[in-house]
Amino acid sequence: MPGETLTLSCTMTAGGPIGPVKWLKIWGSGNETIYDQKDPSSWGMRAVNDSSTDFTILIKDVHPKDAGTYYCVKFRKTATGDDELYRRGNGTVVLVQARPSNPTLTRPKYRVQPGKKASFTCKTWGFFPSDIHVKWYKDRTLIQPQLPNVTPGPSKFTYSLSSTVTVTLQKDDIRSELTCQVRHTTLTAPLTRSFHLRQILRVPPSKVVVQPLGPVGLNETVSFTCYVQGFYPGSVTVTWLENGKEIKTASTPRPIETPEGLFELRSTVVVQAVPEKNISVFTCRAVHEGQDPLSSSAMLWVAASGQQGHSSGGAHLLSSPGLWLCMLLDKAILGLVLFFLFKRWQA
Structure with a gap:
């Protein structure tokens, strides 16, 4: 394992030929001198310094780069003074296990x-x-x-x-x-x-809804409320438009987290029901995470000035289904009468 001390044993018989001893490491086609009896700067350390037969070496703090096959090699002097291979051991295979890094x-x-x-x-x-x-x-x-x-x-x-x-x-x-x-x-x-x-998850709003209003009395103060529902993360930009033009009077509190971990938001704009704003369209536009905007709109209906004093009852009457049905029937009957008179005139 990395950090441990590796011991490589090598013992020779006494009385051998004169010549140095080396330790070589072979990995693939290359080799490296680990210990050289003639070179004190080699980094392999003798376990027994003064022995003429024990050439066991120590390699401290081993690392994966120390893996390979190690040979203890005896050389002998030739007549010309060169060193030639005399004998070597069978070799010791060293594999250094290394721990993987944190993923x-x-x-x-x-x-x-x-x-x-x-x-x-x-x-x-x-x-x-x-x-x-x-x-x-x-x-x-x-x-x-x-x-x-x-x-x-x-x-x-x-x-x-x-x-x-x-x-x-x-x-x-x-x-x-x-x-x-x-x-x-x-x-x-x-x-x-x-x-x-x-x-890395982005859930776009599931809905953008502006609640519609019924007819309101002249000069009443009314609120349009926009609901932006079911989005993540909680960064969303809400803009209000009146007839296509941006207005700055909206109130938009922080998004609220739901039990499911999504967010929802409510934005409100307050409007004075003056005659100039009759049938104005108010649009809530929500932009989530820089994506294409989602929007919803509602129209402001301002009741006639003569109905101001009865704004509450007038609004209910104008929004009554029965009243609207009667008005439609009256118009249909009038149309039939006019059509009948026109045919008679043609005859």
């Missing part, structure tokens, strides 16, 4: 509406051996990711993992959590990384 989780850059798909990627690196397992959970439910991608890391002694999962978001995912779980032989407990789906 990272990448998410979509933009918010996603319910019914749309969103992809998430879990990454970890620096582990050895390459055998690693990853699981994804949405809350406590296991979900199936794409096949994980395990590749050699920045160094040839470690590996990296990338795992991606795609989920279809729902409106009630505001309270859901996505979790990536990594298991490896070096771990006593899995590593996890979680993500709250509300961080």
